[in-house]
Every structure is written in structure tokens, then in C-alpha cells.
Amino acid sequence: MNKLLVIGAGGQLGSELTKALVNTHGSDAVIATDFQESVKSKFAYCRFKTLDVLDKDAISNLIQAEKITQIYHLAAILSANGEKNPVQAWDINMKGLLNVLDLAKEFKLDKVFWPSSIAVFGPNSPKTNTPQDAFKNPTTVYGISKLAGEHWCEYYYTTYGVDVRSLRFPGLIGYKSLPGGGTTDYAVDIYHKAINEEPFTCFLQEDTALPMMYMEDAVQATLQLMAAPSSDIQIRTSYNLSGMSFSPQEIAERIRSHYPEFSIQYAPDFRQKIADSWPSSINDDSARNDWGWKASFGLTEMTAEILTKLPSYIHNL
Numbered sequence: 001m002n003k004l005l006v007i008g009a010g011g012q013l014g015s016e017l018t019k020a021l022v023n024t025h026g027s028d029a030v031i032a033t034d035f036q037e038s039v040k041s042k043f044a045y046c047r048f049k050t051l052d053v054l055d056k057d058a059i060s061n062l063i064q065a066e067k068i069t070q071i072y073h074l075a076a077i078l079s080a081n082g083e084k085n086p087v088q089a090w091d092i093n094m095k096g097l098l099n100v101l102d103l104a105k106e107f108k109l110d111k112v113f114w115p116s117s118i119a120v121f122g123p124n125s126p127k128t129n130t131p132q133d134a135f136k137n138p139t140t141v142y143g144i145s146k147l148a149g150e151h152w153c154e155y156y157y158t159t160y161g162v163d164v165r166s167l168r169f170p171g172l173i174g175y176k177s178l179p180g181g182g183t184t185d186y187a188v189d190i191y192h193k194a195i196n197e198e199p200f201t202c203f204l205q206e207d208t209a210l211p212m213m214y215m216e217d218a219v220q221a222t223l224q225l226m227a228a229p230s231s232d233i234q235i236r237t238s239y240n241l242s243g244m245s246f247s248p249q250e251i252a253e254r255i256r257s258h259y260p261e262f263s264i265q266y267a268p269d270f271r272q273k274i275a276d277s278w279p280s281s282i283n284d285d286s287a288r289n290d291w292g293w294k295a296s297f298g299l300t301e302m303t304a305e306i307l308t309k310l311p312s313y314i315h316n317l
């Protein structure tokens with residue numbers, strides 16, 4: 001029987017991915033963990049334990065006690081927060097991944113999932129339709145840790161046979177969970193302001209286009225990648241993944257077709273420099289060819305769905 005351990009389950013991706021894993025594998029097969037006890041209330045539908053990804057012994061004990069076969073390791077410090085405390089971000093992002101990879105090797109786990117990011121690219125990478133193998137010179141500690149992590153994943157696969165799989169997520173946008181400390185977070189916050197009929201101040205310039213993805217697509221991509229036969233996974237660093245691409249001005253325009261009075265102003269801060277170093281769109285041909293990936297949501301569909309569902313979702317919390 002599959003037994004899945006989700007590390008960092010209380011975060012933006014984990015909150016939704018854990019639910020999808022329970023729907024796919026059953027609630028007995030999934031253990032949600034997070035270093036914050038306070039997120040426990042999100043997991044009424046499966047077991048929850050507190051776990052610090054830096055505590056290798058605690059992960060090891062849990063793997064043995066629960067006979068874990070797969071790990072979804074989602075805990076990380078994102079781009080903007082990482083710049084505030086680079087060494088701490090490096091420790092959490094790198095040591096956390098190495099703990100997981102090393103235990104996957106030791107206990108011969110079936111599979112590991114680990115998210116990478118568009119942050120692996122940098123100012124000298126091609127800006128549009130950025131290819132899988134494009135030159136990478138990340139400028140944030142988050143991007144550096146993700147790029148190094150990708151190579152550690154490939155190393156554990158080629159050297160020890162650990163079946164680790166990874167996706168370079170664009171900015172993730174959903175209405176059921178909030179991001180924390182990323183450069184793409186504005187594209188979640190903006191919908192909350194819109195439904196409250198409040199003006200929005202954006203920390204990026206109006207024309208800064210970035211690759212983004214609706215959460216439902218991100219969850220689907222993860223399930224699809226993890227269900228694919230190992231022989232289909234040709235890339236063991238991390239797959240480029242594309243959903244949509246838009247600027248703050250474009251998302252505001254789309255919101256105005258639902259809320260005509262919606263107003264936005266721009267006050268770029270230190271995150272502008274991070275955004276400027278990233279691609280504006282991504283080529284995901286390898287994911288499409290190797291395991292049949294295709295995104296379902298564009299900006300129009302996503303905006304319509306979020307603005308329809310977010311009010312009642314918040315009301316029922």
C-alpha cells in the first residue's frame with residue numbers, strides 16, 4: 001500500500017495538494033505534516049503531525065513508524081522572504097531537501113516529489129518562451145537553492161536510483177490558501193481586494209509579465225507527474241511548466257470585467273528587481289512530450305472561477 005508523507009502541508013500548495021492526494025489515495029494513506037501546529041485545523045480529513053524538515057531524526061522515525069513509501073516535500077522559504085534572511089533560507093531549503101533525499105535513499109522509498117521554480121532562471125536567461133535547458137543565473141537565494149536542489153535531485157537519481165520528480169512551478173494562484181513571502185503573491189492578494197471592493201496597491205510595475213498557474217493545474221500536474229511510469233520521466237532535475245502569463249495591468253483589466261469599479265495603483269518595492277530577473281513566459285514542451293502535460297486554465301477562466309467561488313469560500317471558513 002502507498003503511504004504518503006506531505007512535508008509543509010500547511011503552505012499554499014500543500015493545503016490543496018494534500019486534499020487531492022487524499023482523494024486519489026484515500027485518507028488512511030496520507031499524513032500531513034507542518035512545522036506549525038496552528039495549521040492542524042486545515043486537516044480534519046486526514047492525519048496531521050507537526051514535523052520540522054530540519055529534524056532528520058524526526059522524519060526518519062516517522063518514515064519507519066508509518067511505513068512511508070512516498071514523500072511530497074513542499075517546505076521552503078520563498079523568493080522575497082529569502083532575501084530578508086538568506087542564510088536561513090538556504091538552510092531550510094537545502095538542508096530540508098538533503099534530509100529528504102538521504103532518507104529516501106536509506107529507506108528505499110518509492111518516490112519523492114519536490115517543487116522547483118521559475119526562480120532558477122535569471123537576468124541572462126531568455127525572457128520569453130524560456131526553454132527547459134536555458135542558461136540559468138538565479139539572483140535570489142531562493143533561486144540559487146532551487147537550482148542547486150534540482151542538481152541534487154538528479155544526483156540522487158543517477159547515483160542512488162532515488163525516484164525523485166520535480167516541477168518548476170510558475171507563480172501559483174488559488175483561492176483556498178494564501179502564499180507567503182513570494183514575488184508572485186500579488187496575483188492572489190488582488191482577488192481578495194477585488195471581492196472586498198477595496199483598491200489594490202501592487203508591489204510590481206503595471207507591465208511586469210510573469211509566468212503564473214492556477215492551483216488546480218498545479219495540483220493536476222503534480223498528480224500526473226507522480227503517476228507517470230518512471231521511464232517517461234526523462235528529466236531528473238526539474239520540468240519547465242507553463243500555465244499562463246500576465247502583468248498586473250492585465251489581471252486588473254480582467255477583474256474589471258467582473259468589478260468595473262476595481263482600482264489599482266502601483267508602488268514597486270524590492271520585489272520588482274526579483275520579478276525583473278525572471279522570465280515572462282515558459283516553454284514546457286518537455287513536460288508535454290514526456291508525460292502529456294497540458295494546462296487547462298488561462299487568465300479569463302481563472303479570474304471568473306476565483307471571483308465566483310472566493311466570496312462563499314471565505315464566508316464558510
Ligand code: SER
Pocket residue numbers: 078079080116117118119142169170171172181182183184185
Ligand atoms: N511563487 C514563487 C515566489 O514568488 C516563485 O516560485 O517566490
